[in-house]
Amino acid sequence: MLQSRDVITFAWQALKGYRTRTILMLIAMSIGVASVLVLTSLGEGARRYVRGEFASLGTNLIIVIPGRSETSGAGLSNMMGVTPRDLTLADANALTRHPKVKQIAPLNIGGAEISWQNRKREVTVMGTSRELLSIRHWSLSRGKFLPDSDWERASPVCVIGKKIRDEIFSAHNALGQWVRIGDNRCRIIGILSSEGQSIGINVDEVVIIPVASAQALFNTPSLFRIFIEAKTRKSIPKVIQFSKDTIKARHQGEEDITVVTQDAVLATFDNILSVLTYALGGIAGISLAVAGILIMNVMLVAVSQRTAEIGLLKALGASHKGIIILILTEAMLLSAIGGIIGLAIGQLGAWGIRYAVPELPAYPPIWAAVLSFSVAIITGAIFCLLPARKASKLDPVLALAKR
Amino acid sequence: MIKLQKIHRNFQVGDQIVHALDDINLEIAQGEYVSVMGPSGSGKSTLLNLIGMLDHPSSGEYYLNDKNVTELGEVEEAQIRNKNIGFVFQAFHLVPRLSAAENIELPLMLAGIEPSIRDAKVSLALESLNLTERARHKPEQLSGGQRQRVAIARATITEPAVLLADEPTGNLDQKSGHDVMDILEALNQRGITLIMVTHDQSLGDRSARSIKMIDGRIESDNLNKIDHATVS
Numbered sequence: 102m103l104q105s106r107d108v109i110t111f112a113w114q115a116l117k118g119y120r121t122r123t124i125l126m127l128i129a130m131s132i133g134v135a136s137v138l139v140l141t142s143l144g145e146g147a148r149r150y151v152r153g154e155f156a157s158l159g160t161n162l163i164i165v166i167p168g169r170s171e172t173s174g175a176g177l178s179n180m181m182g183v184t185p186r187d188l189t190l191a192d193a194n195a196l197t198r199h200p201k202v203k204q205i206a207p208l209n210i211g212g213a214e215i216s217w218q219n220r221k222r223e224v225t226v227m228g229t230s231r232e233l234l235s236i237r238h239w240s241l242s243r244g245k246f247l248p249d250s251d252w253e254r255a256s257p258v259c260v261i262g263k264k265i266r267d268e269i270f271s272a273h274n275a276l277g278q279w280v281r282i283g284d285n286r287c288r289i290i291g292i293l294s295s296e297g298q299s300i301g302i303n304v305d306e307v308v309i310i311p312v313a314s315a316q317a318l319f320n321t322p323s324l325f326r327i328f329i330e331a332k333t334r335k336s337i338p339k340v341i342q343f344s345k346d347t348i349k350a351r352h353q354g355e356e357d358i359t360v361v362t363q364d365a366v367l368a369t370f371d372n373i374l375s376v377l378t379y380a381l382g383g384i385a386g387i388s389l390a391v392a393g394i395l396i397m398n399v400m401l402v403a404v405s406q407r408t409a410e411i412g413l414l415k416a417l418g419a420s421h422k423g424i425i426i427l428i429l430t431e432a433m434l435l436s437a438i439g440g441i442i443g444l445a446i447g448q449l450g451a452w453g454i455r456y457a458v459p460e461l462p463a464y465p466p467i468w469a470a471v472l473s474f475s476v477a478i479i480t481g482a483i484f485c486l487l488p489a490r491k492a493s494k495l496d497p498v499l500a501l502a503k504r
Numbered sequence: 505m506i507k508l509q510k511i512h513r514n515f516q517v518g519d520q521i522v523h524a525l526d527d528i529n530l531e532i533a534q535g536e537y538v539s540v541m542g543p544s545g546s547g548k549s550t551l552l553n554l555i556g557m558l559d560h561p562s563s564g565e566y567y568l569n570d571k572n573v574t575e576l577g578e579v580e581e582a583q584i585r586n587k588n589i590g591f592v593f594q595a596f597h598l599v600p601r602l603s604a605a606e607n608i609e610l611p612l613m614l615a616g617i618e619p620s621i622r623d624a625k626v627s628l629a630l631e632s633l634n635l636t637e638r639a640r641h642k643p644e645q646l647s648g649g650q651r652q653r654v655a656i657a658r659a660t661i662t663e664p665a666v667l668l669a670d671e672p673t674g675n676l677d678q679k680s681g682h683d684v685m686d687i688l689e690a691l692n693q694r695g696i697t698l699i700m701v702t703h704d705q706s707l708g709d710r711s712a713r714s715i716k717m718i719d720g721r722i723e724s725d726n727l728n729k730i731d732h733a734t735v736s
Contacts, residue, residue: 102616103613103614103616104613104616106619107613107616107619111613114601114602114606115601117601118600118601409595409597410599412597413597413599414610414614415558415582415585416556416558416585416591416597417585417586417591417610417611417614417658418582418583418585418586418587418611418614418615418662419582419614420578420579420582420583421578421579421582422579423582423614497558498553498558498559501558501593501595501597
C-alpha cells in the first residue's frame, strides 16, 4: 500500500508542477473562506456593538412602567398607556426596601419652554433624582448633578444637556445662570456630557430638574417611570417579583404596572443579530460551494491533461484506490492551503473593518473560522471524488497511446 | 511462464467489430528474448498490452507462472504489474515534474516500500545505467537516450520477471537506439524475459525468437540463428 507521506509528497509535487492552476484554485478557495470570515465578523460586530450600547444604558436595570401594557420595550409610544392608578413617589420609595435593590430613580417627563434673556426653546424636561446619573451611566462635562436631598422636596436647580447649553448660551458661561422653565425659575448647576440617543431620549436636549419640581411644574403626582438597579444580575427576578408584589399591595390588589428589564430587550436584539450573523455566514458559504465546484472543474481538466501520467501510474502498479487517493490528496491539500490563506485574509479583512470603523468590534466568531475551514476541505474532497473516479477508470492503453 | 490460450480481443469501431487478436495461442518461457513484428494494426501492441495486463482478452485464457490471471481482481492485477512486469514505452512516459531518481522510484513508492530501501535500490539502478550524475535532472534536461535509460531503470527497479518494450528505440537516434538495445539485451542475458514490439527488421533479427503478426493472427514464429557480433 501507498505510504501517506509519499502520497502527500507526490500531491505536493503535482501542485508545484502546475503552478498557474494551483494559484488560481488557491485564490478561489481562499476568497470563499475569507468571505465567510469577513461577513460573519460584520454580523458579530453588529451584535457586540448593540450589546455594548445596551450595557452603557445601565446594568442590571429594571424599569417599572405604569399601566398593564403587553408591549415590552421603552419607546415613547408606551407612555400614553391608560393608567388606572398613578405611580407615585411613595410607590418608588416603597420599592427601595429590598436588600437586593442597589438604587432607585423616579422619572417624570414632560415638555416645557426654557428661556434665558431673549432666547427660548422647547425642551424635554426630566424630573428625577440624583441616582439617575449612575443608573444610566451618564456623566457631567461641568458642574454637579442634582443634590442628594429628599425626593419630596423641590429645589430651584437644573442640569442641562450639551446642545441646549450650546444653543441658549453659546459663548456665555451657563453654569450658575438662572433660567426660566415654564413658570418656574431655576439655577443651572451642571451640564451633561454628550451621550447621544439613550432609549428614545436625546440626552443632549434635556433639562433635568428634581422630581418634586417637575411634579409641581406639570401639576401631576404621577411618575412616568421608575428605574431600579439591582445589586446583581441574578437578583433581577427577585427584585421584579418584589416590585410587582409591593405595587400590587399598594394599589388595592391590582397589578397595574409593567416591569421591563434591560436584559429582555437585549436578548431580543442579541437573537436577531445572531440570526443575521448565521445568515451572512450562509450567504458566504455559497461562495465556498462555488469554489468547490471550480476546483472540481479544474481537477477534471487536470485529470484529462494528465491521462498519460495516470495511465503510467497504472502500468507501474497503482490500483484504482491508489489513483483515487493520489488525486483526492492533491485536491484536499489544495483546499487546506487555500483554507489557511483564506483564514489569514479573512482575519486581515476583519481587522480592516475594525480599522475603518472603530465603533464596530468586527471579530470573526470562532465557529465561523472552524466551520468555513472544514467546509473548504470537505467540499474539496467531495467535488474531487468525480475527477478522481474518472482518473481511476481511465483505460491505461488509451492513456499511454498518446505520444 | 507466459501461456496464452485461444485469446481473442475485439474492438467495436462504429458498427464494425475489429478482431485485434484472433485466436492467439502462445507460450513464452522464462528468460526468452522475443520480438513481435508486423505492420501497423496487426495487433502486436494489443498483444503486448494484454501480456502486460493493461488490456483484457474478450475471450481465452492467460496463464502467468501457471496462474490464470484472466479473472483476477483489479487490485491483484495492479500488484502483479508492479512486481512481475516492467514496461518500456516508445514515448518514454516519464513524469515531467519528477527528477530522474524520483521517476525510477515510482514503482517502489506505489508498492509502499520504505524510503531507505528505495534510496539504496534507486542509487544502485542509477549507477548500473550510468545515470548517477543525472539523478536530480528533470526529464526535459535529459537526452532521448538518457530518458529511455531512466525508463528502463524504472521498469526494472522491482526486479520483474518480464520486461515489455513497445518500440523502445522508436523515438531515438541510431546511436542511442543501439545503446538502449545493448542494455535491454544485457538484462535479458541476466535472465529477464524480454518481449519487444518493433517494426524494424534489423532489431527483430537480433532476437532469439521472432513472431510475425498479420491481422491479429500469428503468421510465423521462428527461432533465429543469431550472432550478435555481426549484427551490431
